[in-house]
Amino acid sequence: MKHINGGFRLSTDILEQNKKSWDKVAYHFNGKDALPSYGPFAQTEDELKLFNEIKNKKILDIGCGSGHSLRYMADKGAIELWGIDLSETQIEIARETLKDLNANLFCSPMEKDIGIPKQYFDVVYSIYAVGWTTDLAATFDLLYSYLKPGGSFIFSWDHPLYVHLRSREGQILLEGSYQEEGVVNYPNFKGEEAPVTIPTRKMSTYINELIRTGFTIEAVIESDVSSVFDSVSEEASERYYSLFKARKFPTTMIIKATR
Template sequence: MKPVDILTMNKTSWEQSAERFFGRTALPEFGPNAPSEDELHLFGDVNGKTVLDIGCGSGHSLAYMGNQGAGELWGLDLTTKQIEAATGVLSEQNATVKLFESPMEENPGLPMNHFDVVYSIYALGWTYDLKKTLSHVHSYLKPGGTFIFSWENPMHDRLQYRDGEFVMTKSYVTEGPEYNEGWNKSVVIHHRKLTTYINTLIQCGFTIENVIDEVVIADTPSDNPERWYASKKAEWVPSTFIVKARKM
C-alpha cells in the first residue's frame, strides 16, 4: 500500500472517530498502564518555553503545558476535527497558540531550531516514515532541546487473549505496515521493534536519555482480559513505552 493511501485511510478513520478520543491519553498521562508525568518529571520546568505537540489530537496535552506556564503552544495533527477540537480547548490559554493540520511526515511551515521541547503522546507510531518524521523533529528543536514521546509497546499487539490464556499471534521481528486489529482493521499502522525507534533516533542525531517501560496497574480486579489495554495483559507485557531524547 502506498503512503498516500495509508494517509488517506487513516485520516478518514480519525475524522470519523475523533470525538471518541476527545481528551484521552493526554498529559500528564503518557499511556495505558504507564507511570505519569506527575511521577516521572521528564519535562521538568516548562515555564516560558516553546513547545510543539506532534499529533496534538484534541489539544489537552497542550492545555496541560499551558497550565504549566509554557510560553508558546504549537500543535500538528492530521485531522480537521482534531484541530477544530484543539482550537476550542486552547481558546482561553494565555500563551501563543499555533495549530497546523498536516501529516507529521511533512513540515507545514514550522520554524527551524525554534522549540525547547517537542513531544508526542501516543501519536508517533502512526507515521509511515519514521526517519523522515524524526528528522523533522530534530530540525524543529533548538540545540540542547528535548524530545519526549510515548507509544504502544511493540510487543503489546503481538499478544492476545484466547481460550483462557495469552498467546503470541504475530511475529515481533517482522516489521512493516499492518491493518490494526484494535481499530477493526480500518487503519494501517507500521509495526516496528523497539530497537528501530531507538536506532532511528540515534541516526537522526538524538542522544537517548531515558527509555521507560514500567507498568502501573490500577486496582481493577474485574478487568476483562480481552480488553485491548487490559491490566491482566499488562502483567505479561507493558502496554506503553516512553523515550526521552535530546538534540545535541
C-alpha cells in the first residue's frame, strides 16, 4: 500500500486505471458486498432497517456491481430498478443477475452526468462504492439531483479510520495520518495485477459535503458486529478485514440522508 500525497492525479487517469482493474477482478465480487449486507461483519439492513418501505419505489444503485442489491430491492417490491457502475464487466454480470427483471443499467463513472432522470427516484443508495469517487462534491450534487424531494440517500463505505488500522500480535495500531487526505494506491487488487487508486477522506468530509449539497442527515452509524456472528469466535488476525478487528473497531460507516 502506498499513500500518495499532494492531491489526486488527474481523475480521468484514476478512472481509466480503476475501470480496467475492476473489469479484471469483477468475478471476485459476484454476489459480494450487496444488500442486505452493508459491509464486512457490519449490521445488516435486516437489523438496521434504514430503507423503510420499498414497495412501489423507484430505486437507483450507485456502483451496482453484480446486481444483487438490485435483486434484493426487487424482492422487496421496488417498481423501478436503475443502476450504474464503472465496470463494463460488472454491468454484464448484473444484466445476467437481473435477466428476468426490467432493470436500467449503465456503465459510467458516478461523477459523470449521463442523463439519469432528475428528481425522479425515491431512494438512491451505494453499498461500498461511493468512496471510490474521484470527485465527492460532484457525485453528491448528482445524487441529490436524482432524488425526489423527501427522497433518501443511503451509503456505506470503509470507516475512514479503518484504512489506517493494523493488527499486530493481538494489538490494533494506527498507521499513517488520518488528518492527511489523499489517495492510496494498491498495486495488486484482490491478489491480481490490477492496480487501483482509492481516495482517503475523513468522516467529517463526507458529512460536510452532504450538508453543503443540501442533504439532511438522518443517521450516522459506525458499525457494530452483526448478530449473525454472535456465536463465532476468532483469534487475533492480521487480515485487513477480520472479526477480531471488527469487534474492537467499526469496519464500516453507514449514513442516511434525505433531500
